[in-house]
């Protein structure tokens with residue numbers, strides 16, 4: 349009889365999922381980590397800022413509040429760990445920041461944290477503040493630091509990929525990349541107005557460090573004539589030939605997107621000069637977009653991604669995971685070891701390259 353009652357109680361789907369959810373939350377709170385129960389989480393942003401970092405901090409802080417965990421914001425990345433620049437954060441501390449670019453916790457590239465002594469001091473400060481685990485929001489350099497902290501001191505760390513470069517393994521997208529792409533496409537659209545009004549050839553330099561994702565995708569999205577990216581070295585002659593062909597086909601203006609890390613060995617001004625001597629009939633101009641690509645309000649995609657990964661990071665810690673980055677693969681939050689995340693081996697999207705070649709005929 350009792351069994352039947354329990355059975356009928358549970359086949360009510362709403363009640364069933366309610367009970368399961370509370371069981372999971374209880375289990376996470378009670379047995380969050382096999383090694384040490386996690387009660388307080390530190391969060392920091394490190395490396396170059398990226399739009400959506402604030403949304404990620406907000407999600408981490410609110411997930412902590414949801415699970416009744418303490419949360420400590422660490423200012424200026426690893427530098428703040430060394431200087432003990434900490435502040436307790438509650439759910440309301442992160443109001444009205446989901447729409448803001450940059451990072452309110454500020455960011456820094458910290459030389460002291462690259463030394464063993466620096467990391468030992470950082471660890472000591474974490475322990476003294478009662479912080480049991482750390483969420484690091486940043487790029488590959490930041491994850492390398494996190495890896496050392498885990499290796500040398502066994503401190504639990506979870507990474508959230510945030511960089512406009514989209515150069516992290518094990519995630520389809522990094523936070524900030526989508527916003528940067530939209531900024532670049534918007535800028536190139538504006539440049540196109542002048543290019544077509546004056547029959548000009550524009551070379552537009554975009555960021556991305558050693559990755560060509562911003563250049564390739566904005567190139568396709570903004571209808572650029574050619575792109576130069578670090579993943580392929582086609583040589584300047586190839587570019588000249590392509591420009592001559594398009595001139596012959598009747599094009600009166602052109603845009604070339606140049607990734608800052610491309611491999612011709614020339615800077616953008618030198619490239620413009622070489623092209624000027626070999627392709628006639630164009631008035632050539634150069635535009636370096638620079639840090640406007642890192643600023644501005646995050647796109648909706650970046651806000652959603654940051655929210656998912658922020659919650660995912662706290663979930664991962666409570667499941668006892670550590671030394672991993674939470675990323676997004678086919679819309680699902682997944683965990684990947686730091687060692688894999690920081691390996692520079694993302695292959696070129698050859699199909700997108702092909703699409704560019706076809707659509708610029």
Ligand code: F6P
Pocket residue numbers: 396487511512513555556557608642
């Ligand atoms: O990693 C983000 C990024 O904006 C790169 O695209 C660029 O190469 C670099 O940072 C610029 O760094 P900084 O702001 O230190 O000049």
